[in-house]
Amino acid sequence: MTQAAQAHDLKLTKNQHLVLSVLESSRQPLSAYSILDRLRGHGLKAPLQVYRALEKLLEAGRVHRLESMNAFVVCCHSRHGQIHPRITAFEICESCGKVNEFHDEKVESALIQHARSSGFKIRASAIEVHGLCADCH
Amino acid sequence: MTQAAQAHDLKLTKNQHLVLSVLESSRQPLSAYSILDRLRGHGLKAPLQVYRALEKLLEAGRVHRLESMNAFVVCCHSRHGQIHPRITAFEICESCGKVNEFHDEKVESALIQHARSSGFKIRASAIEVHGLCADCH
DNA sequence: AATGGAAAGTTATGTAATAACATTATTGAA
DNA sequence: TTCAATAATGTTATTACATAACTTTCCATT
Numbered sequence: 179m180t181q182a183a184q185a186h187d188l189k190l191t192k193n194q195h196l197v198l199s200v201l202e203s204s205r206q207p208l209s210a211y212s213i214l215d216r217l218r219g220h221g222l223k224a225p226l227q228v229y230r231a232l233e234k235l236l237e238a239g240r241v242h243r244l245e246s247m248n249a250f251v252v253c254c255h256s257r258h259g260q261i262h263p264r265i266t267a268f269e270i271c272e273s274c275g276k277v278n279e280f281h282d283e284k285v286e287s288a289l290i291q292h293a294r295s296s297g298f299k300i301r302a303s304a305i306e307v308h309g310l311c312a313d314c315h
Numbered sequence: 316m317t318q319a320a321q322a323h324d325l326k327l328t329k330n331q332h333l334v335l336s337v338l339e340s341s342r343q344p345l346s347a348y349s350i351l352d353r354l355r356g357h358g359l360k361a362p363l364q365v366y367r368a369l370e371k372l373l374e375a376g377r378v379h380r381l382e383s384m385n386a387f388v389v390c391c392h393s394r395h396g397q398i399h400p401r402i403t404a405f406e407i408c409e410s411c412g413k414v415n416e417f418h419d420e421k422v423e424s425a426l427i428q429h430a431r432s433s434g435f436k437i438r439a440s441a442i443e444v445h446g447l448c449a450d451c452h
Numbered sequence: 453a454a455t456g457g458a459a460a461g462t463t464a465t466g467t468a469a470t471a472a473c474a475t476t477a478t479t480g481a482a
Numbered sequence: 483t484t485c486a487a488t489a490a491t492g493t494t495a496t497t498a499c500a501t502a503a504c505t506t507t508c509c510a511t512t
Contacts (some may be wrong), residue, residue: 191477191490211467229469234490245383246441248468248499248509254323263384267426278433289404289444292419298406303381306441307419307426312434327461348498361462366500371459384500385468453493462506468499476491482484 196220197231201241206275207249244268245304254279265303271311321395333357338378343412344386381405382441384426391416403428408448
């Protein structure tokens with residue numbers, strides 16, 4: 179990710195703004211198609227319009243993709259222009275659907291250390307834990 | 316996962332055996348459809364035949380699903396009847412496609428500790444690191 | 453042999469993502 | 483301002499991934 183791409187004050191285009199708004203107002207991760215459904219009233223008609231917006235929002239660090247769900251969530255640092263930690267992890271509640279994004283120093287250093295010892299060069303990671311959140315069990 | 320499902324000496328059905336064989340003979344993870352393609356010569360015709368076999372193999376702990384790739388790999392403990400560690404992680408090479416399954420005590424305890432502190436009850440996890448393996452960089 | 457449950461077969465459909473190409477907006481330098 | 487370059491958008495079609503619903507076959511047990 180480039181510096182420019184990390185800047186959170188980049189102007190969003192119309193579609194990017196629409197998609198981000200939908201994600202921000204959702205309490206759960208949304209699939210691209212369910213985002214599309216919510217935006218048909220705003221003139222969006224095709225999956226690509228959503229996927230292209232998501233691509234830019236991902237590059238800009240404003241949303242995350244949950245690989246194990248084929249779904250997207252806003253990044254908890256999306257506002258504020260914070261520097262985003264390197265390794266992001268998610269706790270995903272199978273009951274209420276809520277997602278807790280977190281950054282754990284120990285998880286990160288353990289993965290980095292393991293990579294170093296096996297000669298692996300990390301470029302991206304997907305760390306997704308499924309289960310029940312505190313409210314649901 | 317039940318005890319019975321963990322037993323590795325369970326007899327496999329014809330389709331389960333075919334699917335497992337294909338995965339074992341592949342140096343890379345395979346999608347369900349590419350498994351199907353390789354088994355058309357053996358009479359398989361429909362995706363469901365593969366997905367059903369995969370479902371059983373996953374339950375039995377003989378293969379893993381890579382969520383970030385929509386693909387499947389044999390479990391490195393598939394033979395041997397070993398007890399499978401709780402938390403499994405993968406280093407996936409973006410150049411040669413090879414997957415390194417590993418079980419890291421520090422990663423596991425960090426995730427468990429974080430879950431405990433946030434009141435989250437872990438049921439499953441997907442930990443997939445993408446990058447370049449030692450051979451490729 | 454009868455039967456009950458698991459596996460397999462088959463067709464259709466649902467969901468996720470991208471290809472290919474045409475058009476419109478924006479930007480930035482001459 | 484004008485024009486070229488780049489980015490974004492729109493549109494249609496297609497590919498890839500996964501499951502629903504229902505039928506038939508297989509096989510262990512009575």
